[in-house]
Amino acid sequence: MSGDNLRLDKWLWQARFFKTRTLAARTISTEGVRVDGTRVSKPGRTISPGNVLTFVQAKRVRIVRILELGARRGPAAEAQALYEDLSPPEPPKEDRPPANPAYEGKGRPTKLDRRNLDLNRRRTLE
16 A cells, blocks of 8 residues: 555556556546546546545446555456445346347348348337
8 A cells, every 4th residue: 555645547547447547547637537526637636545536437427435545556356445336336227129139040041031130120220
C-alpha cells in the first residue's frame, strides 16, 4: 500500500476498471467522475481511502467506495480488495429471441432455408 493519496486515473487503472491508464484519464477528462458527489474532470485529482467514486463504465453507472490504495496493478482478486461495490444490480436481460437467429439444421443452409432466415430476421427488426 502506498501513502495516503493517489491519482484518480492511476487508482482506476490499478483497480482494473479500465484496461489502460490512458483510457482511465480520457474517461475522467471527457465524461467526468464524481468523487464524493463532486464532479472531477482532472485525472491528477488525488483520492484517499473512504472516498466514494461514481462513474460510467460500459453503459453502466458504477458506484464504489475506496477501501485501500494499491501499490501495483496486480491480479483481479487483489484489485477487488481495493474497493467496495455500491452499484445497483444490473437489470435482468429480456427473454426474447436473439437478434440473429442461427441455422439449426446440419451443414450449410439451402437457398430456401436462407430466405426463411432472412424473412424471420426482418420480422424481428420491425
